[in-house]
Amino acid sequence: MGILEDLYQEIILTRYKTPKRRGTLENPTRTAGGKNPSCGDQLELFVALDGDRITAVRYQGEGCAISQASADLMAEAVEGKTVEEARRLAERFKAMVVEGAPPAPELGDLAALSGVAKLPSRVKCATLAWHALEEALS
Numbered sequence: 001m002g003i004l005e006d007l008y009q010e011i012i013l014t015r016y017k018t019p020k021r022r023g024t025l026e027n028p029t030r031t032a033g034g035k036n037p038s039c040g041d042q043l044e045l046f047v048a049l050d051g052d053r054i055t056a057v058r059y060q061g062e063g064c065a066i067s068q069a070s071a072d073l074m075a076e077a078v079e080g081k082t083v084e085e086a087r088r089l090a091e092r093f094k095a096m097v098v099e100g101a102p103p104a105p106e107l108g109d110l111a112a113l114s115g116v117a118k119l120p121s122r123v124k125c126a127t128l129a130w131h132a133l134e135e136a137l138s
């Protein structure tokens, strides 16, 4: 494995073991859930909105490192963004892991999941939290 792959692997495993956004919100504005039966991942998402702005995102769930790390990175990335900005980020993320597009700069550490595009069976692990986010914002 190359240096970049090692770094990406480390970001994913660190997020999985020591998440920053795992938990619940007391009074979420929106909630959504999702399951990925092929891997056994499941997720519940809590979103707090102030008007059009996302003020907090938390999640609970279980599953593989990819699904949980993706949720944790997503929650951190969209906090402070508007609903429209979060939707755009979701599009960029899906372009990266589904279509194999190069990581857009605004994806930041989420680029760590770019290798998933080469692992078709894991794509649903990586997109689980994002689909829940889009559902919560719809």
Ligand code: ZN
Binding pocket: 036, 039, 040, 041, 063, 064, 065, 066, 067, 124, 125
């Ligand atoms: Zn999974």
